[in-house]
Amino acid sequence: MRILYLGDVVGDITLKVLKQNIKEIRSKTKANLIFANAENVSLGKGLTKEEYLTLQSLGISVLTMGNHTFSKKEIFSFINDSNIVRPANMPDAPGKGYLVVKYNDKTITIINLIGRVYTNILADCPFKTLDKILKDVKSDYYIVDFHAEATSEKQALAYYFKDRIDAVVGTHTHVQTADERLIGKTLYITDLGMCGPYDSIIGDDVDSILERFITGIYKPSKVASGNIIISGAILDLTNKKIERFKEIFYGKN
Numbered sequence: 001m002r003i004l005y006l007g008d009v010v011g012d013i014t015l016k017v018l019k020q021n022i023k024e025i026r027s028k029t030k031a032n033l034i035f036a037n038a039e040n041v042s043l044g045k046g047l048t049k050e051e052y053l054t055l056q057s058l059g060i061s062v063l064t065m066g067n068h069t070f071s072k073k074e075i076f077s078f079i080n081d082s083n084i085v086r087p088a089n090m091p092d093a094p095g096k097g098y099l100v101v102k103y104n105d106k107t108i109t110i111i112n113l114i115g116r117v118y119t120n121i122l123a124d125c126p127f128k129t130l131d132k133i134l135k136d137v138k139s140d141y142y143i144v145d146f147h148a149e150a151t152s153e154k155q156a157l158a159y160y161f162k163d164r165i166d167a168v169v170g171t172h173t174h175v176q177t178a179d180e181r182l183i184g185k186t187l188y189i190t191d192l193g194m195c196g197p198y199d200s201i202i203g204d205d206v207d208s209i210l211e212r213f214i215t216g217i218y219k220p221s222k223v224a225s226g227n228i229i230i231s232g233a234i235l236d237l238t239n240k241k242i243e244r245f246k247e248i249f250y251g252k253n
């Protein structure tokens with residue numbers, strides 16, 4: 001079974017490019033299922049209902065989130081009845097921390113966790129949270145989107161759960177890492193990278209971010225434009241192989 005897992009989707013401009021190219025991406029990667037991190041779709045922060053429905057219409061069957069899950073308030077009205085998975089170690093937030101999907105006769109449990117190092121999020125322990133989920137939920141496959149900043153925290157989670165889960169994919173930094181490998185029997189990559197404007201600073205307009213760094217004055221930034229990089233990884237759960245995916249598409253403004 002092949003799953004294409006796309007990293008953080010940034011902005012409506014990227015949704016358009018996905019719309020135009022998803023068929024080609026699906027056939028090129030031979031993906032049976034496509035999952036994505038969707039915490040940055042709405043102007044770089046959050047997800048609206050319309051955007052959620054667009055992602056669904058593209059056949060992206062599970063959407064995991066992160067620190068921007070609740071940045072657009074309208075998500076409170078539809079998250080409970082959706083294929084959105086928010087961090088499981090925020091158990092008192094609306095929505096769910098994992099989702100079980102079926103493909104042919106197999107069940108796949110997708111779990112979202114958020115890191116506690118450099119993320120400024122008051123979340124429960126991701127390790128203990130996942131231990132509990134694995135005890136409670138029986139499934140053929142388990143895939144974790146660990147939305148975290150620190151490489152060490154992501155590697156630590158993979159080592160702690162190696163052989164017990166099928167894949168740990170990192171998200172949040174928006175930059176794809178070249179360290180895809182097996183840790184025990186667990187497929188691993190520190191970060192999938194983003195789906196978003198290539199000529200940008202992690203998806204945002206370069207000038208506005210530069211101004212923030214040079215002057216120290218905070219100004220809200222906006223999503224950049226131009227060509228779009230689509231990044232992720234193909235998880236071959238049957239053959240225990242992980243392969244990076246990265247392609248740049250022309251994006252119209």
Ligand SMILES: [Fe+2]
Nearest residue numbers: 008039040172
């Ligand atoms: Fe992100």
Ligand SMILES: [Fe+2]
Nearest residue numbers: 066067068172
């Ligand atoms: Fe994030």
